[in-house]
Amino acid sequence: MADPTWLHRHVHEPNPIVPTPDPTVILAHPDGSEQAVGVEDLARLPQQTAAGCYIVSTGHGTTGPFTFSGAALADLIAAQVGDGWEYADVIAGDGFGNRVFARELPQPPARPILLATGIDGQPMSRQAGLVRLIVPNETDDALRQVKWVARIEVH
Ligand SMILES: Nc1nc2c(c(=O)[nH]1)N[C@H]1C(S)=C(S)[C@@H](COP(=O)(O)O)O[C@H]1N2
Ligand SMILES: [Mo]
Numbered sequence: 142m143a144d145p146t147w148l149h150r151h152v153h154e155p156n157p158i159v160p161t162p163d164p165t166v167i168l169a170h171p172d173g174s175e176q177a178v179g180v181e182d183l184a185r186l187p188q189q190t191a192a193g194c195y196i197v198s199t200g201h202g203t204t205g206p207f208t209f210s211g212a213a214l215a216d217l218i219a220a221q222v223g224d225g226w227e228y229a230d231v232i233a234g235d236g237f238g239n240r241v242f243a244r245e246l247p248q249p250p251a252r253p254i255l256l257a258t259g260i261d262g263q264p265m266s267r268q269a270g271l272v273r274l275i276v277p278n279e280t281d282d283a284l285r286q287v288k289w290v291a292r293i294e295v296h
Contacts, residue, residue, distance in 0.1 A: 160234030
């Protein structure tokens with residue numbers, strides 16, 4: 142498949158419009174099979190936190206710090222797909238997305254890349270991005286904080 146446009150060209154105006162009410166994520170395996178992953182499935186994985194995260198927006202300025210919580214992206218893939226993956230495209234219902242490479246995964250004690258379902262100790266609302274990708278070492282413009290993750294395509 143050709144690289145999606147969002148790999149190369151980002152709009153940096155946050156979209157506030159929730160695309161669909163359902164937070165279920167479709168996990169697409171390298172063999173083409175797909176499975177639905179609900180918020181309750183993510184809650185069964187080890188819960189991790191990433192403190193000191195900011196949302197840096199051209200639209201509304203900088204907010205935070207926030208402590209995001211949820212399952213690590215790597216833990217979901219390890220549990221459902223296995224190892225040996227190269228990258229995962231994390232795609233939102235509004236067409237926004239980001240590619241996460243296995244080789245860039247932070248090693249503990251660095252803050253993990255999360256599929257966040259909580260913020261500051263509370264369940265995250267759909268409006269706030271449930272399920273929201275958090276790449277803690279991205280601090281410039283929140284362009285990797287994919288809100289409303291709808292698909293994760295593992296390659
Ligand atoms: N699905 C989706 N996620 C997105 C965006 C978007 O347009 N769509 N914009 C990004 C940008 S540029 C910013 S600054 C933040 C804004 O997050 P907020 O709306 O929760 O403040 O969301 C990021 N994630
Ligand atoms: Mo942004």
